[in-house]
Amino acid sequence: MPTTSRQIDPAGVLLGLIVPVLCAGTVLLLTRSWLPRLPEQVATHWSGTTPDSFGSPMSSAWTAALIVLLVGGGCCSIAALAQAQLMMRRYMLATGLAVTGTITVLFLAALGAQLDTTGPEQVSLPGWTAMAGMWVGAAVGWLGGRLLRDGRERKRASSAPDPALPRGRAELPIVEQVGVGTGTVVVLSLLIAVPALLVCAGTKSWWPLGLFVPVALLVLGLLRFTVIVDEAGIRVSNLSATALEYGLEEITGAKVIETQPFGDWGGWGLRAKGRGRYGVVTRSGPAVVVTMASGQELTVTTTRAEEIAGALNTLADRR
Known part of the structure; x- marks a missing residue:
C-alpha cells in the first residue's frame, strides 16, 4: 500500500516563510522605533563605502522589507513544498536565507550607523555586516535544511x-x-576567487571575499556526490x-x-x-x-x- 504523501513540510514553512516575514517585520519595526534619532534623509546607496543616494527612513525600510520578502522569501518558500525535490529545496532555502540575512543585517547596520547624526553624508557603509548576515543566513538555511523531510509518495x-x-x-x-575530481574543484575555486579578489581590491577591503565564500561552497557542492x-x-x-x-x-x-x-x-x-x-x-x-x-x-x-x-x-x- 502507498504511504500517505505529505504536501506541506512544517520545517519548510517555519524556515522558508515565517523567518523572512519576521526579518521584514523587524526591519520595519526597528526603523519606526528609530525615527526620532534618525535624520530626515538617510543614505540608501553607496559607491564603495561612500553614500551617493538618499531617501526617507521609512520608504527605505519598506524597500528593504519588500526585497527580503520577494527575493529572499521567494527563493526559500519552495522549502515548504514537501513533494518538491529535497536537494533543490535545501539549496533554495540556504540561498534564500543567505539573501534574507544579508539584506536584513546590512540595512539595520547601515541605519544604526546613522543614529543621532545630523546627516548621512559622512557615514561609512559597515560592509562587514553584509558578510556576517550572509554567513548566518546561509548557515541557518543549510543546517535547517536537514530538518526538511521528503514528502514524495512511497x-x-x-x-x-x-x-x-x-x-x-x-x-x-x-x-x-561521483562527480568532478579534486583538481577540477581547485581550478573552479580559483575561477571564483579571482573576481572576489578584484572586488576586494576595488573596495579596498576584505569583507567582499566573505560574500563569495558561501556562494562558492554551494556551487562547488553541486559537483560532488x-x-x-x-x-x-x-x-x-x-x-x-x-x-x-x-x-x-x-x-x-x-x-x-x-x-x-x-x-x-x-x-x-x-x-x-x-x-x-x-x-x-x-x-x-x-x-x-x-x-x-x-x-x-x-x-x-x-x-x-x-x-x-x-x-x-x-x-x-x-x-
Whole structure:
C-alpha cells in the first residue's frame, strides 16, 4: 500500500516563510522605533563605502522589507513544498536565507550607523555586516535544511525483481564518490576567487571575499556526490546531507545502461527528466537505473553500476 504523501513540510514553512516575514517585520519595526534619532534623509546607496543616494527612513525600510520578502522569501518558500525535490529545496532555502540575512543585517547596520547624526553624508557603509548576515543566513538555511523531510509518495514493492536482471554478492556498504575530481574543484575555486579578489581590491577591503565564500561552497557542492548502497536501500548525499533516498522495500529492480549527461539528460549533475525520474549523471558510460514501485526512477552514472545493480536485486530477492 502507498504511504500517505505529505504536501506541506512544517520545517519548510517555519524556515522558508515565517523567518523572512519576521526579518521584514523587524526591519520595519526597528526603523519606526528609530525615527526620532534618525535624520530626515538617510543614505540608501553607496559607491564603495561612500553614500551617493538618499531617501526617507521609512520608504527605505519598506524597500528593504519588500526585497527580503520577494527575493529572499521567494527563493526559500519552495522549502515548504514537501513533494518538491529535497536537494533543490535545501539549496533554495540556504540561498534564500543567505539573501534574507544579508539584506536584513546590512540595512539595520547601515541605519544604526546613522543614529543621532545630523546627516548621512559622512557615514561609512559597515560592509562587514553584509558578510556576517550572509554567513548566518546561509548557515541557518543549510543546517535547517536537514530538518526538511521528503514528502514524495512511497509504495512497497509486491514482488521480487525480474529474474533477467543482474544478481551478485557485494560487500556492503558500497560507497562511491561521483562527480568532478579534486583538481577540477581547485581550478573552479580559483575561477571564483579571482573576481572576489578584484572586488576586494576595488573596495579596498576584505569583507567582499566573505560574500563569495558561501556562494562558492554551494556551487562547488553541486559537483560532488556520494552514492551509498546498503541493506536499507540506496541513497545519494551531497555536502553530508541526503539528496535522494530510496528504501529497499520500494525497489522493484535495478539494471545497467549506457548514458550521456548532455545527450540523454540535457545537463550534468543532479537532473530531472519527467515526473519522478531523477539522475545523478556526472560522466558518460555505464549507469545503474533503479526503479521503484511508485513509478519513480533513479539513474546514477558509476563505474560500479553492475555491482550496485546486482547487490540491490539480490537484497530485494531476500525481501
